[in-house]
Amino acid sequence: MEGSQNEDRQCWRCGAGVGTGLVCPGCEAPQPPPDGDLFAVLGLPRRLAVDGEDLERRYHAASRALHPDRHQTAEPHARQLSERASAALNRAYRTLRDPVARGRYWLELHGNPLHRENKEIPPALATDVFETQEKLEELRTKATPALHDEVRHVHDALVARLVGLEAELSRLYAGANGNGMVDELKRRLSEIAYLRTLLGDIEAALGEVSGAHSRH
């Protein structure tokens, strides 16, 4: 079957050895995405610390080789593979470039997923969350400019908090040495996830555009 053993994979078109490559080094035909994880798609080891610049370089280089625009004149099978493999590449990049998504994915790979349905408020955020929700409730009943400003202020403070948490996450990744940190990682990720949702709620209440506390 396709790619069951990555090391001795052969190009479906010309038979050359392709290993874990995304395209054939001989005839440039796109190959089925290699088995294994999203790190492997970008040729990276399964490590939490990822250099953003390096990640982007790998993604761009792989896109240049794989993108359907590059295989427009090829036979249907090659075009189909180029689509499938590009989709896998895009998913890998989207997951790995965001430290939080990467952390969640890493936990999944290690059989210890963070449950999405966990609605429990992280203890470290409890006070902020209650205060914010009270303010939002007030804003919904009487939307005075003063209250609006106050919520805006809370929002900005929470954004600063989020930035801080994300910086701590990077530090955690840089010093990561395996399973000893799973609990701390889970705690940090829950806090960030919770804070992002809370910020989304505040923005919705302020009537602003929302979303995208997940980039950078």
Added chain:
Amino acid sequence: MERIVGIDLGTTNSLVAVLEDGGPRVLVDPETGAHLLPSAVAFLADGEMVVGARARELAPDHPFETILSVKRFMGLGFEHVSDDDRRRYRFAEGREGVVRFAVGGRAVTPPEVSAHILRELKRWAERALGGTVAKAVITVPAYFNDSQRQATKDAGRLAGLEVLRLVNEPTAAALAYGLDRADEGTVAVYDLGGGTFDVSILKLRGGIFEVLATNGDTRLGGDDLDGRLAEVVLAELPRELAAQPSVRARARAAAERAKRDLSAAERTEVVLDLPEVGRHARAPITRSDFERLIRDIVQRTVVPCRQALKDAGIDPRDIREVVAVGGSTRVPLVRRLMAEIFGRPPLVDIDPDEVVALGAGIQAGILSGGRRDMLLLDVVPLSLGIETMGGVFTRLIDRNTTIPASVKETFTTAVDGQTVVDVHVLQGERELAADNRSLARFKIPIAPMPAGVPRLEVTFLVDANGILSVAASDLRTGLERSVEVKPSYGLTEDEMERMLEESIDHAEDDVRERQLREARVETDVILGATRQSLVAHGRLLAAGERERIDAAVSALDAARAGEDYVAIRDAIESLSQTTEPFARRIMDESLQEALGNRRLEEL
């Protein structure tokens, strides 16, 4: 070499361009030398059909028979038609499915109307290039949903064009600007056309144009500005007269002229001549009057811009350049607003009417392998998902995900003996399925079993055109399952086939096209089999045989790339002859193996 053209299929005007050694070039009307083809199609009572500038001139006298902004109706259903639309056009009876215009005693769908525009551009291109043009890249608003994109692709097919790629208009514009600049950094493209508004935030790096986020409004554009201005002059007329469709059409044309004047002049007049009723109306207007009149419309572009910046995670201060696209960006108020949102004046060095077509021409060059230094990485503009229990919309692919994108979901059955799994796919950002745009229902057959036992894996794939396809496989048997697609507001495959057959004047092309398609399919089968045999049984090759087979394979590859199905058939025949001895040896060997096994069994 076979030419691929780039087409800007606009709300108001359409253009066609190609990439040449010196850069992209807009191709012109062979008779008049015009660059722009007005996107107008008139269906006259005698069955005559007129496209372009003459059709637009016919609009005041045939307001219901002349479709002026067909793009606004692409991919829509009857329930999306507004009261204002009903004042401008007549629609065929119908409650559900794709919208149909009632023109000249016929019911015509938007893709059919657009196909007439595309056919005319195809003719321009064929005259300019001196050969058949059968392949194209067509631009669409970035914020077009799946149905609108599919409708555009259908229009291409009806016009006898193979649509190799749909490119988002702002991305195409960025490509046209990026061509001459070795720029790196983040740019914003603000595209206010005749009927649609798009904004895209892109990151440029080493020839890669990566879209970070896009947003927009597919029913907002220069048409709306004309409408407001038209009301000013219509107010000068008695009510019954002002309500007449032909008078309204003329008022719109007059308003459009006045709007143009006001981009340069401080004051002008909207002049409406109605000699047949002996009336003449004029309304003087200053630029600031005009700006007061349209401010709320222009203001509607602000939120999409902010949302795109936010989704991209980009602060306006980090935007290096802002590109103005679309005729409506000539309006001074629009330019001031752009500068306000992005903190810098927009770039306008390429004609905003041509920049999208030029970009489409470049993308055509990229697809034909002519520009390997540039690559577009675009995104899906709106989240895609399915309807789940209780009418909830479950997102599968988030907006601004880079395409191609795919996601797999496992489905099972709810009742014993269920034989079909019905998947309802929608697109949008709202929480409830009913609030989002229905795209299609996919019916997937499944072997009857107790509820909950079947396991069906469904793969949703958004291709590089932003168009969704669905594939399914039965996880218990490993077998692929067919998927029957029922588009909510599109043409079914059967309808497409019928329309293609109905286009009698293209009957001959159609036959040729089908022969060609069949020959190509056969080619792919034979090439695949040959390559597989070469890998699996390479050791059975005689001396020099590999070279002969390779030569025949390349000859067939070359023929496949051409348009001549007879040549393809000949090349297939010649490859079969060349591989015949090799195939016989493979057969002999497997026979021998089979016999050998039997003997072992017999022992």
